[in-house]
Amino acid sequence: MSAVVDLSNKPKIKGEKVVLRPFKDEDFPFIEECLKDTEIIKLTGSSPDFDRELILNWYATRNKQTDRLDLAIADKSQGxxxxxxxxxxxxxxxxxxxxxxLIGPRGRDRGLGTEATKLIIDYVFKNTTLNQLTLSVFDFxxxxxxxxxxxxxxxxxxDKNDLEYEGEWIDSINMKLTRENWINREKNPY
Incomplete structure (x- = not known):
């Protein structure tokens, strides 16, 4: 990993509706609720079966990572x-x-995911030298x-037929946002 992409700082980023912040121990019941949600399981191509202790330990190490940035999305009004x-x-x-x-059932349909997406993208392009962000989203x-x-x-x-879900093959759509396009968006906001 290049030293110019040091993600050891785990910021607290405040928006109007959400706060992006490092994970806390008291987040785990809410993380577990998200990971067990049928819509999340479907839309991420995940399995409903997971080792609770393994997941708890994994989330407990997120704030120590230097080569990635994992932040909790907290509903500002609910905390x-x-x-x-x-x-x-x-x-x-x-x-x-x-x-x-990932947005769990308590956070859907209120614009929290949109705001969280904008906040993290702005943070990354303002605080790193990355050229682009990429993602994959299932067609459904x-x-x-x-x-x-x-x-x-x-x-x-x-990626054609990337996921089999209930007997049907689902495509995965690959998307990217370049620094140049982000700068142009900043000049002409959403």
Whole structure:
């Protein structure tokens, strides 16, 4: 990992509706609720079966990571975790990283995911030298795709039949947001 992409600082980023912050021990019941949510399982291609202790230990180490940024999304009005944002998987060739977001049932349909996405993208491009952020979204998740396009991500490829869900094959849409496009968005906001 290049020293210019040191993600050891785990910031607290405040928006109008959400606060992105390092994980706390008291977040785990809310994380567990998110990971067991049927919509999240479907839209992320995850399994409903997981080792609770393993997941608890994994989240307990997120704040110590220097090569990735994992932040809790806390609902500002309620004070509890409703999801997470993650910047990970450094790609040295393109000087880019992957972005992903997860919004649990308590955080949906209120614009929290959109705001969290904007906040983390702004933070990354203002505080690192990364050239771009990339992501993949399953084709049966139009709500997420809409948010990503709204903040400036563009499609650059499709992985056909990437996930089998209930006997049907689902494509994965690959998207990216370059620093240049982000700068242009900053000049002409959303």
């Amino acid at each position: 509890f975790l409703v999801g997470e944002v993650v910047i990970n998987l450094y790609d040295e060739k393109n000087h880019s990283m992957n972005f992903r977001i 998740n139009p709500r997420a795709k809409y948010v990503y396009e709204k903040v400036g991500f563009v499609i650059y490829g499709i």
